[in-house]
Amino acid sequence: MQLWDFAALTYYRVLDLFTGSLNDLAVEKLDLRPGEAVLDIGCGTGASIPALVEAVGPQGRVVAMDFSARMVAIARKRAKKWPNVEVRQADACTTDHGAEQFDAAVALGAFSAMPDVPAAIANAADALKPGGRLFVFDVRLAKKTHTTSFLRAAYRRIAGFTGADVVAELKNVFERVEPVFGVEGETTTVVMARKITDTATDSARTPSRPAG
Template identity: 80%
Template sequence: MQLWDFAALTYYRVLDRFSGSLNRLAVDTLGLAPGEAVLDIGCGTGSLIPELVKAVGPRGRVVAMDSSARMVAVARKRAENAEVRLADACDTDHGAGQFDAAVALGAFSAMPDVPAAIANAADALRPGGRLFVFDVRLTKNTRTTRLLRAAYRAIAGFSGADVVSELRTVFDRVEPVFAVEGETTTVVMAWKVMDTATRWACTPCRPAG
């Protein structure tokens, strides 16, 4: 936890300056509508919060959460019309079926119990709810991924869990946002099945616009 508290005061503030494109991609791909409820999992310093608030409007609801107290403190400063919680996504009940959508940007892979965090996210979504995920994916056996796996494990306690595989154990539909996945990262959308009889057509989704 000390690592992420330190990050809140250092490089995360630098990354905030370059997060605009990813934030817009998340909001556009989710297709958020006024009045919806959205959950930001592992919100960090909260760079996405203002765009989520704008997308769902005054009748909507934005809840953001992070397990780092310093991250949360920074995020709360920009959280007008949003709630920011200090919580661990691996063991937190977000509220069953309370959200229309959720987003996790670079969050799940850094958590000690990835399956539990993803299961909690799915539980928080209403039937038909959707989840946008941008994250590290180091499954390819290349020199770059081997080095990054070792570094990520040493620095942040990376468990080695593959976020996409874990999403597919919980969500009925998981699709890439882009036709070609990066060597070390992935961007996917996951949908919670509406009912046990529902079956989705698997066609690659595209960001709006």
């Protein structure tokens, strides 16, 4: 918590300046429509909120959440002019976002820094309606190279990285997980995940929380 509270006051302010194109890509790939409900997981200081609000319009709904109190405080200031935006302080690993409450969700650099990646992804899936979609940009250090070994060690020390492969965990829960650019990067990933639509005939593949 202290790490992310500190980050909220320092480098996250700088990173906000460079997230515009990523936010635009998320909105484009999610194909957000007016009136839809979207969940921003690990919203940080709320840099994605303006783009999400613009996409879903005044009849839509945006819920942004983060674990850090300072991140949430900054995001709430950013979001206060929109009555259809709610910013929550919560732990994505343990929080029930509401069953099938959202048409779409976005997680930018969030899952890999969480202490229980499978649980966070299962909670995200539970929150999506059948057919719901999730846009994920994240660190992925699954391949064993000199570069990734160094980055894994550094990320573990800085952010508590557990070593979980975000893409593999997404594939354990979602019916479809596809790279946005057709190929996977060595250190990062950008993917779209979709929740299954026919739970009645394919219950064996229905998203569920990991055991334990």
